[in-house]
Structure formats: C-alpha cells, structure tokens
Amino acid sequence: MSFQSSFNPHSEQAAQRREAMLARIAHLRALEDRAAQASAKSRPVFDKRGQLLPRERIGLLLDPGAPFLPLCSLAGFLQDTKDPDKSVPGGGVVAGIGFINGVRCMVVASDSGIEAGAIQPRGLEKILRVQAIALEQKLPFVHLVESAGANLTKYQVEGFVLGGALFRNLARLSAAGLPVITVQHGSGTAGGAYMPGLSDVVIMVRGRSRAFLAGPPLLMAATGEVATEEELGGAEMHTGVSGLGEYLAEDDREALGIARQVVGQLGWVAWAPTPTHPQGGREPEYPGASSLPPPLGEGRGGGSPRQPLHEAEDLLSLMPQHHREPVDMREVLLRITDASDILEFKPLYGAATVCVQARIGGHAVGLISNNGPIDVAGANKATHFIQWMCQLGHPIVYLQNTTGYMVGKESEQAGMIKHGSKMIQAVTNATVPQITIQCGASFGAGNYGMCGRGYAPRFLFSWPNARTAVMGGEQAARTMRIVAEAGMARKGLPTDTPEVKAQMQAQFDQIVHVFESQADAFHTSGLVLDDGVIDPRDTRAVLSFCLDTCAEAAARQPRPMQFGVARM
Structure with a gap:
C-alpha cells in the first residue's frame, strides 16, 4: 500500500501557511545576521591589529565549497535581555561541522568581535553541546580561541563551577583518540589558558597570542609582581620557552594554514563530500556570514540518492500556524525521502502514529511521525518499529508533530501509561543513531516518546514554527482555572462576581502568555534545547549531512588512550 500525495500547493490555505x-x-535569518553584524562592528579594531574577524577565520580554515552545518546559532537569544529587538544570539561562539583538508571536523570559534569573546552562559552550554557531539561522532575538535574568558561584570558562581566541564571534555576528546587542535588567535586568561593547555596541538600568532593563568593586572593585585604580557604568556615565550605552543605563525592567515596542514597530516581517511548544490536541489544559504561556505550538500550513504518526486518548496505550505489544525505528515515524508519512495509499517493500526521505511541521501532509515496524539495502538506500533530498526541497524528519524499521549477514561483503562512507557523504553535503549526534527507541536510526554532533547538524539533541529511545552498555553490556563475555582468552592468563596472573574481572566491571560512565549522555537533554541532552527526546505540536506556524519563515526576507528596527550 503506497501513499499518494493529495496536497495542493496552490490553494488559499497553502498560500497562507x-x-x-x-x-x-525571515525572522530567523535576521536574528542570525544580527550576531554577524554585531561582530563585524569590531572590524576597524581587527584591521588595525592585522587580524581577521572570527567568521573570516572559519571561512579560510574550511575547504572551499564543502558543506558546513552550523550548530546552535540562536544560543542565548532572549537570555542576555528580554527585549527581542536587542538580544544578540549565538552565545559569543560560532560552531559547526565542516571539512578541513577533506576531514570532517567540529569547528568552534570564539566570536571575539562581541565583548572580546567573553564566554556567555548559553555560550558555555553551546560549547559543551558541540563537544558532546564531537565525542559521540568521533570528530576532531578544532578550536579558534580569542576570548577574554569569563565576563567578571556578569559573574555567576555556577558558570565558574560548571564551566570546568569544558576542560574535562577536552581531556576526554584527546583520550578518546580525537585530536584537539587549537589556534590561539588572541588572549586566553585564567580558565581560558587551559584551552591550549588541554589541546594536543597549539598554534600561536606572534604578537597576538596570549595565554596565562594571571594577566599583569591580576598578578600585580595578587603578588605585587610586575611583568609584561609577552613575558607572562606571549606567543614567542610559549613556543620557545614554556613549550605550550608547537607552531608560531606570523598572522591569522598563516596560523589557519598551519591548522589545515596539521589536520591534513592526521592520516585520517577523508569522507569526501558530494557537490554542495545537487542538481534539482535548492541552493542553501548561510545566514549572515558570506565568508563561510554554503552549509549543506546532498548526502552520500549506501546508494546513489535520487531526488524526491515532490518539491521541497511545498514544505513551506504544509504546516499549519496552529497545532490544532490537522496535517498529514506523510506529505512531509514524500518531500524529504529519496525518490519519495516510502514503505509504511502497519498503516491500518494506530494510524495516528506514522512509521515508514525509506532512504535519505542513500541511507536506509526508519521514520516515525505523528498525525495526532499517540494512542495505545500507536505507542505499541512505534515500540515494535523501533526494535525492528534496531534489528536491521537502520538509523531512526523522528519528525515530531504531536500534542502528546492520548488521555481519557478509555485510554487510561486500555493501559496508556504502560504502553507509552514501553515506547519510551524503546527510544531510550535504541541501539542505532536517532535524529529528531521538531516540525510542529511537541507537547507533554510526546516530546519524550518522540526522542526529545532529554533522550539524547545524535542531532535535534527545529522548524521555525515548532512549539515545545508540557501542554498548550490555553490548556494549561483552563486547567489552572478549574483548580482555582474548585479550591474557592471548597472554601465557600464566590466564583462568579465581576472582581473574581476579572482576576481569573487576568491569571488565564498571564498563563497563556508564559506558556506560548516559552514554547516558541526561537526561545527554546536560545536555551540550547535544540541544535538549531532550520528552514524546512533544508530538512533533507540537514538529515543527509547528519546521517553521513553518523555513518562516518561508525566506520571511524580512532586510537583511544588511558589519558589525553599531555603537554611536554
């Protein structure tokens, strides 16, 4: 039984969506561009010092025209300020997966054009997240460092304590046999000095690189000793005296060239990317950073991928603005799978839960999505399907679009809790890579059963319209109103006076506002609850890239050690 598309992209409803x-x-692109523009304001300072801007550094480091997957580009949005017109996303860090001399690497750069690269709270979470990805996906970790360290004017003790995990992860990467390569473009003070200290190879720039546990002001305040920056931690001192640096470059360009040589000498088998602009595909864009290569290309995988039979442009028109409007997610599947060829699993059983087998970028995968709440039959079907994919060794892709598990007397009596728990157990213990795209609603335990962030999918991205919450705002507000009215009734208090009604309505509106604002994809991405918000039209390219990355990780055999490479 094959599913045939009935979607009309020319309807009035499609046009509105x-x-x-x-x-x-457009809002997403403007936010991402805001960070690039804020960083670029420092260009006169960088030019005077003979330095490149952070995004220019990444552009020179990466292979020209090769795919690049940006990660967590909205990190910190609405966290530095609650004013959406002033908040600068990115967390003070630029990060993503790209190719250096043909080798797929995790690349992280301090956005030193903003607050001198000081580490922001969500920026720290962003670095920890991409370090975790690098460790799981067996990627070399290349770090372009120029950071003022912690922002002492915004000091929080938890940032200092939890920030230690950043250095712990560098040690874990090295011990796992994953090279940690640092280009020290500028300062690294106090904790920041441990970034090169815990790297396997360090490249420094004459006259610009600095690394010391205590800079001249702190040294004088603590001990009274007077010393210059070069004496304490300059590039020449560290490459010629302390041994902290291996290579001394004359400027940023030479330092990046050396970094490319170092990666080229790793001897790792390159997983050559396919062309960035596949025939018939939409030319991808990297927002706000024209010096970077385009982000994504068609995947490789186990076969020669064929383009979907339906246009990716349709993905702009499929999803409703509100989760209460129905959508058949099989229409989405037809637009992201190779040749739009899908094999639906148990199509007549638990029909609101959609399970299909297909290929994406040549990779055989299982896909699970939702055409409504997850009922008992749907949970059982998904559990069966997940175990089936684990037996086959096929990665699982979750396309979230659910208001949660079914509630009600009939559902409870049918054992919704135990059957939903079986699905959660299957997701938790799956032995194959899992990747999640939040396409629409992600409410309640449906977020868990569909491999939300708490279930550690290899990658998780959101569409701009996605909503994440324990429940819908109006549902939460009505629940609280019923509870409040019941409590007043027990106390014998009136509930129908104008004053009480006005108070109840104000509380209702406030709860709706809180839930709806926090459910927004840009807000949750600002909290680093996903790996980035993507254009729906790029979904196939993103999945192909991630599946390539997972396949390469499975094939790669690094040389782990008991400890990381110690600096000598």
Whole structure:
C-alpha cells in the first residue's frame, strides 16, 4: 500500500501557511545576521591589529565549497535581555561541522568581535553541546580561541563551577583518540589558558597570542609582581620557552594554514563530500556570514540518492500556524525521502502514529511521525518499529508533530501509561543513531516518546514554527482555572462576581502568555534545547549531512588512550 500525495500547493490555505512560514524564516535569518553584524562592528579594531574577524577565520580554515552545518546559532537569544529587538544570539561562539583538508571536523570559534569573546552562559552550554557531539561522532575538535574568558561584570558562581566541564571534555576528546587542535588567535586568561593547555596541538600568532593563568593586572593585585604580557604568556615565550605552543605563525592567515596542514597530516581517511548544490536541489544559504561556505550538500550513504518526486518548496505550505489544525505528515515524508519512495509499517493500526521505511541521501532509515496524539495502538506500533530498526541497524528519524499521549477514561483503562512507557523504553535503549526534527507541536510526554532533547538524539533541529511545552498555553490556563475555582468552592468563596472573574481572566491571560512565549522555537533554541532552527526546505540536506556524519563515526576507528596527550 503506497501513499499518494493529495496536497495542493496552490490553494488559499497553502498560500497562507507559506506566507507565515516565510515570515518566520525571515525572522530567523535576521536574528542570525544580527550576531554577524554585531561582530563585524569590531572590524576597524581587527584591521588595525592585522587580524581577521572570527567568521573570516572559519571561512579560510574550511575547504572551499564543502558543506558546513552550523550548530546552535540562536544560543542565548532572549537570555542576555528580554527585549527581542536587542538580544544578540549565538552565545559569543560560532560552531559547526565542516571539512578541513577533506576531514570532517567540529569547528568552534570564539566570536571575539562581541565583548572580546567573553564566554556567555548559553555560550558555555553551546560549547559543551558541540563537544558532546564531537565525542559521540568521533570528530576532531578544532578550536579558534580569542576570548577574554569569563565576563567578571556578569559573574555567576555556577558558570565558574560548571564551566570546568569544558576542560574535562577536552581531556576526554584527546583520550578518546580525537585530536584537539587549537589556534590561539588572541588572549586566553585564567580558565581560558587551559584551552591550549588541554589541546594536543597549539598554534600561536606572534604578537597576538596570549595565554596565562594571571594577566599583569591580576598578578600585580595578587603578588605585587610586575611583568609584561609577552613575558607572562606571549606567543614567542610559549613556543620557545614554556613549550605550550608547537607552531608560531606570523598572522591569522598563516596560523589557519598551519591548522589545515596539521589536520591534513592526521592520516585520517577523508569522507569526501558530494557537490554542495545537487542538481534539482535548492541552493542553501548561510545566514549572515558570506565568508563561510554554503552549509549543506546532498548526502552520500549506501546508494546513489535520487531526488524526491515532490518539491521541497511545498514544505513551506504544509504546516499549519496552529497545532490544532490537522496535517498529514506523510506529505512531509514524500518531500524529504529519496525518490519519495516510502514503505509504511502497519498503516491500518494506530494510524495516528506514522512509521515508514525509506532512504535519505542513500541511507536506509526508519521514520516515525505523528498525525495526532499517540494512542495505545500507536505507542505499541512505534515500540515494535523501533526494535525492528534496531534489528536491521537502520538509523531512526523522528519528525515530531504531536500534542502528546492520548488521555481519557478509555485510554487510561486500555493501559496508556504502560504502553507509552514501553515506547519510551524503546527510544531510550535504541541501539542505532536517532535524529529528531521538531516540525510542529511537541507537547507533554510526546516530546519524550518522540526522542526529545532529554533522550539524547545524535542531532535535534527545529522548524521555525515548532512549539515545545508540557501542554498548550490555553490548556494549561483552563486547567489552572478549574483548580482555582474548585479550591474557592471548597472554601465557600464566590466564583462568579465581576472582581473574581476579572482576576481569573487576568491569571488565564498571564498563563497563556508564559506558556506560548516559552514554547516558541526561537526561545527554546536560545536555551540550547535544540541544535538549531532550520528552514524546512533544508530538512533533507540537514538529515543527509547528519546521517553521513553518523555513518562516518561508525566506520571511524580512532586510537583511544588511558589519558589525553599531555603537554611536554
């Protein structure tokens, strides 16, 4: 039984949905561009010092025209300020997966054009997340460092304590046999000095690199000793005296060239990327950073991938603005799978839960999505399907679009709790890579059963319209109103006076506002609850890239050690 598309992209409803989605994408691009522009304001200072801006450094480091997957580009949005017009996303860090001399690497750069690269709270979470990805996906970790360290004017003790994990992860990467390569473009003070200290190879720039546990002001305040920056931690001192640096470069360009040589000498088998702009595909864009290569290309995998039979442009028009409007997620599947060829698993059983086998970028995968709440039959079907994919060794892709598990007397009596728990157990213990795309609603335990962030998918991305919450805002507000009214009734208090009604309505509106604002994809991405917000049209390219990365990790055999490489 094959599913045939019945979607009309020329309908009035489709046009309205497309317009709404394009508006969200434009907002996303504007936010990402805001960070690039904020960093670029420092260009006169960088030019005077003979330095490159952070995004220019990444552009020179990476292979020209090769795919690049940005990660967590909205980190910190609405965390530095609650004013959406002033908040600068990114967390003070630029990060992503790209190719250096043909080798797939995790690349992280201090955005030193913003607050001198000082580490922001969500920026720390972003670094920890990409370090975790590098460790799981067996990627070399290349770090372009120029950071003022912790921002002492915004000091929080938890940032200092939890920030230690950043250095712990560098040690774990090295011990796992994953090279840690640092280009020290500028300062690394106090904790920041341990970034080169815990690297396997360090490249420094004459006259610009600095690394010391205590800079001249702190040294004088603590001990009274007077010393210059070069004496304490300059590039020449560290490459010629202390041994902290291996290579001394004359400027940023030479340092990046050396970094490319170091990666080229790793001797790792390159997983050559396919062309960035596949025939018939949409030319991807990297927002706000023209010096970077385009982000994504068609995947490789186990076969020669064929383009979907339906246009990716349709993905702009498929999703409703509100989760209460139904959508058949099989329409989405037809637009991201090779040749739009899908084999639906148990199509007549638990029909609101959609399970299919297909290929994406040549990779055989299982896909699970939702055409409504997850009921008992749907949970059982998904559990069966997950175990089936684990037996086959096929990665699982979750396309979230659910208001949660079914509630009600009939559902409870049918054992919804135990059957939903079986699905959660299957997701938790799956032995194959799992990747999640939040396409629409992600409410309640449905977020868990569909491999939300708490279940450690290899990658998790959101569409701009996605909503994440324990429940819908109005549902939460009505629940609280019923509870409040019941409590007043027990106390014998009136519930129908104008004053009480006005108070109840104000509480209702406040709860709706809180839930709806926090459910927004840009807000959750700002909290680093996903790996980035993506244009729906790029979903196939993103999945192909991630599946390539997972396949390469499975094939790669690094040389782990008991300890990381110690600096000598």
